[in-house]
Amino acid sequence: MDVQANGGPVISIFGSYSPKPGEPLYEQAYKIGRALGAAGYVVCNGGYDGTMEASAKGAKAAGGTTIGVTCRIFSDYRGIPLQANRWIDREICSDNIFNRIDMMMRLSAGFVVLEGGTGTLTEFGIVWEYVCKGLMPARPIMVVGDFWRPLVERIRSVRAKSCKHVYCVNGPEEIVRIAGETIGGCSGQG
Secondary structure (H helix, E strand, C coil), X not given: CCCEECCEEEEEEECCCCCCCCCHHHHHHHHHHHHHHHCCCEEXXXXXXXXXXXXXXXXXXXXXXXXXXEEHHHCCECCECCCCCCCCCEEEEECCHHHHXXXXXXXXXXXXXXXXXXXXXXXHHHHHHHHHCCCCCCCCEEEECCCCHHHHHHHHHHCHHHHCCEEEECCHHHHHHHHHHHCCCCCCCC
């Protein structure tokens, strides 16, 4: 598992493709990317628009490095060719969604889950399953805000052990703190 790139551990951010600049979810993703980049982490995401663009842009604003794991099936998605956003330093193109998630899991030392739709739910669910079942080394899964919190709390109420590595957080400072405590490995640029 390649959980370090350019000297810093990789953290994957999962979230929606639809937020635009100026919208709260976009700005939240930007701040998280910036905080992670400033702390020396490499920001990895799906490479396209919305929270992916915002987190990569934030990481680059802090002098950080980014990875975008794009997907061939989106090369002509709904008649619109999708390309990695301009804030991505290294693009890795996968053949399908499952390979894309697998690549992000193998690259990452930790995960951040933002509000999103079925794609984000799929990423969150697969990562959570692999971590909680011990199918990959334990890694922190940091769930931001209230959107997924009811799901996490419901699972916690019936299977507390499944939530051992899931952290409900409110923002960038908590993410960087938890990453430092559970992943370590950063010199902390900022």
